[in-house]
Amino acid sequence: MRNYIIRPVLAFFFCFYSTAFIIPFQPEPGIPRPSKFVEIDYSTIDTYARKTPESAARNLTTLSDYLTSPARSELAKARSVYTWITSHVRYDESAFSGQKYSSEIDYANRVLKSRKAVCTGFALLFKHLLGRAGIEVANIKGYARTNDSEAGQPIQRIDHEWNAVRLDGDWYLLDIAWAQTTAKTGANGEIIPNDFFFLTEPVAFAANHFPADTRWQLLNPPVSKSQFDQFPKVYDAYFRLGFDEDFPKKGIIRTNDVLTLRFQNDNEIEFMCSLGRQGGAVATNLPVNVQRLSGLYQLTMPISARGNSTLYIFAKPKGPRSERVKSFEGIAAFTVIKS
DSSP states (O other): OOEEEOOOTTTTOOOOOOTTTOOOOOOOSSOOOOOOOOOOOOHHHHHHHHTOOGGGGSSHHHHHHHHHTTOSSHHHHHHHHHHHHHHHOEEOTTTTTTOOOSOHHHHHHHHHHHOEEOHHHHHHHHHHHHHTTTOOEEEEEEEEOOOGGGTTSOOOSOOEEEEEEEETTEEEEEOHHHHHHTOEEOTTSOEEOOGGGEEEOHHHHHTTEEESSGGGGOOSSOOOHHHHHTOOEEOHHHHHTTBOSSOOOOOEEEESSEEEEEEEBSSOEEEEEEEEETTOSEEEEEOOEEEEETTEEEEEEEOOOOEEEEEEEEEEEOOOTTOOSOOOEEEEEEEEEEO
16 A cells, blocks of 8 residues: 555635626627637747747737737637746736736736736736737636545635637637646746646536536536536546546545446556545555446445545556556546445
8 A cells, every 4th residue: 555645736726806897798698619629739829929028028918919910810819828828927826815906907917017817817818918819708707626625515606717718700718827827847947838728628628617607618508506516526637538528427426345436438548546535635545446348447446444535536548568657647536435
């Protein structure tokens, strides 16, 4: 049995609102469900945006013009602005806490000057940089599931903000705060944002985001708040590794001595599971029996700890037998209750 330190990746997304500048966006009836852009090489756009000279970032107008003027499509403009923000603005939970601002523009300008923001700042900066380029952007307020301990638990308050952007007539979802805070650092020290949160498919986005206005789910039918509150914590790796979009909808599992979970994935996958006290920082590796029938994986594991625990599920593409170092990613967390 091995112990692991659990470091939740998304445990720090809190937003601070000032009612002085909140202007509700009214989406038009019948928002179309978008289809995901095919995989695109953004390297040229990204390099251009990352190398933006400081002289071009004097204000919202000059920065917007610099980032979007060379772009030949609405997608390229949105990508350029997204890349500049994720590479130049860092998440800072103390940013603007308790302060009030007279307008959205005022807030966005302060983010541009300080280069620090919480989710509202990221969303407003994206909105106003693209707005000058004639692209429609909505700011969306809602509930977010950020912690593993929230698996299957009601999310009590609106605490997050993200965007929808209209490109070529269709609406797409993105969460720049999460893309930046789950970014990786490249070999040369550059910030590599988590592009899973750029134009995310609505089903995957709904796993951890619930908008106050349910139309902004871009789902038909939409998920109810009571349904959302029952979801496990589902990580982006779940979708990136090819698991079925019909992810498990029950985040609380009541069990006896043996627990069984099933996941659908047509790829060759390896699993690792661990269990820890709910809200704790340490988890113990569990022996897990994995059986596969076609694309359905069945995981069976013993549960000895009584009370409420958090079950962590990790996965990776199956490697060769000679693989010495295995790098797993968290795909989901569940609340396990054993009486």
